[in-house]
Amino acid sequence: MSQILWFRRDLRISDNAILSYAKKDVLPIFIFDKNILNKLPSIDKRVTFIYKSVLELKKKLQGLGLDLAIFYDEPINVFTKLKEKGFDEVLCSVDFDSYAKKRDEEIEKIIPLSRYLDSFILNPNESLKADGTPYKVFTPFYKSMYMITSSKNLETFKRNENLEKMEFDYDFIPSLKQMGFEEQNMPAFLKKDAYVLLDEFKEKIADYKEARDFFYLDGTSKISVHLRFGLISAKEIFNYFKSFEDVESEFFIREIFWREFYNCILFHFPQSENKNFNNIEINWSENQEHFEKWCEGKTGVPIIDAAMRHLNNTGTMHNRLRMIVASFFTKNLFLDWKKGEEYFALKLLDYEASSNIGSWQWGASTGADASPYFRVFNPYTQSKKFDPEGIFIKSVIPELKNVEPKLLHMENGLSSNLFIEYPKSIVDVSISRKQAIENFKRAKNENS
Numbered sequence: 384m385s386q387i388l389w390f391r392r393d394l395r396i397s398d399n400a401i402l403s404y405a406k407k408d409v410l411p412i413f414i415f416d417k418n419i420l421n422k423l424p425s426i427d428k429r430v431t432f433i434y435k436s437v438l439e440l441k442k443k444l445q446g447l448g449l450d451l452a453i454f455y456d457e458p459i460n461v462f463t464k465l466k467e468k469g470f471d472e473v474l475c476s477v478d479f480d481s482y483a484k485k486r487d488e489e490i491e492k493i494i495p496l497s498r499y500l501d502s503f504i505l506n507p508n509e510s511l512k513a514d515g516t517p518y519k520v521f522t523p524f525y526k527s528m529y530m531i532t533s534s535k536n537l538e539t540f541k542r543n544e545n546l547e548k549m550e551f552d553y554d555f556i557p558s559l560k561q562m563g564f565e566e567q568n569m570p571a572f573l574k575k576d577a578y579v580l581l582d583e584f585k586e587k588i589a590d591y592k593e594a595r596d597f598f599y600l601d602g603t604s605k606i607s608v609h610l611r612f613g614l615i616s617a618k619e620i621f622n623y624f625k626s627f628e629d630v631e632s633e634f635f636i637r638e639i640f641w642r643e644f645y646n647c648i649l650f651h652f653p654q655s656e657n658k659n660f661n662n663i664e665i666n667w668s669e670n671q672e673h674f675e676k677w678c679e680g681k682t683g684v685p686i687i688d689a690a691m692r693h694l695n696n697t698g699t700m701h702n703r704l705r706m707i708v709a710s711f712f713t714k715n716l717f718l719d720w721k722k723g724e725e726y727f728a729l730k731l732l733d734y735e736a737s738s739n740i741g742s743w744q745w746g747a748s749t750g751a752d753a754s755p756y757f758r759v760f761n762p763y764t765q766s767k768k769f770d771p772e773g774i775f776i777k778s779v780i781p782e783l784k785n786v787e788p789k790l791l792h793m794e795n796g797l798s799s800n801l802f803i804e805y806p807k808s809i810v811d812v813s814i815s816r817k818q819a820i821e822n823f824k825r826a827k828n829e830n831s
């Protein structure tokens with residue numbers, strides 16, 4: 384039996400299901416998928432990150448006496464050729480994304496595909512209420528997982544030590560340039576190994592519950608990108624923190640389960656990818672100029688502009704900032720959350736469809752366990768509370784570096800400074816807030 388081990392979003396050799404279930408003679412592969420890559424701009428940062436991670440994986444597999452054959456093609460072509468060469472089974476990690484599901488269905492018509500769950504801790508099919516229906520609210524969902532969350536160690540996949548590399552051409556490595564991409568600068572933390580990030584974060588975990596909201600501090604784990612592409616598994620993160628047997632990790636572990644929750648939501652309610660989860664019909668604004676100004680970070684609201692410019696420059700955004708810009712987008716600008724979600728999908732290095740869709744719907748008050756519609760963040764109050772000295776804002780918008788911090792936290796506060804040319808806010812924050820609440824009330828009445 385000759386098995387293909389298809390690495391996709393599980394770019395690691397530890398706690399990896401396919402390296403555990405594989406039998407003997409194997410061909411590990413990675414496909415730079417033209418269907419995905421051809422749609423991305425040449426400056427996409429994720430491609431640089433994945434590219435480096437794939438080369439790293441190849442080295443690690445070589446260290447085990449195996450190797451990684453790399454393809455730059457459409458998966459359908461790759462598997463048609465491999466089938467002709469006599470391969471008869473593909474092992475891979477489950478991917479719940481809608482493109483991945485369709486792609487896998489196509490591949491299954493060519494070669495049988497065995498899929499294993501190792502990117503998430505929970506199997507959505509088994510994470511149900513007693514009546515067999517899916518949870519829609521996080522707290523009861525999390526409580527129901529007590530047997531798992533209280534465990535000291537979750538069983539991980541042990542690698543089969545008896546695997547043997549099949550004869551194949553392992554030399555082909557396309558360059559980023561050949562695939563139409565320019566190498567991008569990465570934030571420094573992305574050059575670190577996942578366990579180095581966890582070791583560093585361990586030193587700060589006692590403060591996590593409070594510090595995690597202050598976006599000018601370095602108070603969170605920054606593990607989301609490594610987790611997204613499977614350089615570490617969720618179970619490994621869980622086990623790492625549980626190994627210290629202290630209560631300080633509990634709050635952090637709860638956050639990891641938000642990722643699980645949103646994965647279960649999208650799995651059971653796939654229509655929520657494009658439609659309001661709670662079925663409410665909303666006549667969103669179509670103001671294209673507002674949308675563009677938000678994307679470019681030119682809204683005239685310093686905290687929104689700094690967050691969006693930072694996203695555009697680095698591919699990253701702190702969780703609190705994501706909540707603030709999503710609230711501004713869906714409430715103050717009253718734009719459809721789907722447009723904001725798509726923009727994040729284009730830019731975020733840690734883009735994960737389930738977490739992104741779930742969180743955007745949360746911010747728009749249309750989702751599962753969503754923020755109530757009358758909860759509209761005031762961006763100025765938020766920046767005053769979580770960045771009182773304007774440290775983050777000034778680090779991203781250097782022309783504001785000599786401005787008194789209090790002006791950053793006042794609507795159009797910068798207009799009073801004759802030496803600064805900063806645009807006026809594109810919306811009045813209080814008027815637009817009231818309008819949004821009215822619109823939501825009306826939509827709710829019309830839908831009830």
Ligand SMILES: Cc1cc2nc3c(=O)[nH]c(=O)nc-3n(C[C@H](O)[C@H](O)[C@H](O)COP(=O)(O)OP(=O)(O)OC[C@H]3O[C@@H](n4cnc5c(N)ncnc54)[C@H](O)[C@@H]3O)c2cc1C
Binds near residue numbers: 639738739
């Ligand atoms: C509008 C919006 C969009 C988002 N889009 C994504 C996305 O595409 N991909 C993504 O991984 N996260 C997304 N998040 C969740 C969260 O912002 C990021 O997971 C977090 O900022 C990553 O940084 P960290 O690893 O330092 O987080 P930490 O605070 O250290 O948390 C550790 C891990 O827990 C998980 N986690 C924490 N908070 C959440 C949450 N609210 N929802 C889901 N998982 C969570 C993540 O896997 C994260 O890496 C989004 C949040 C919002 C409000």
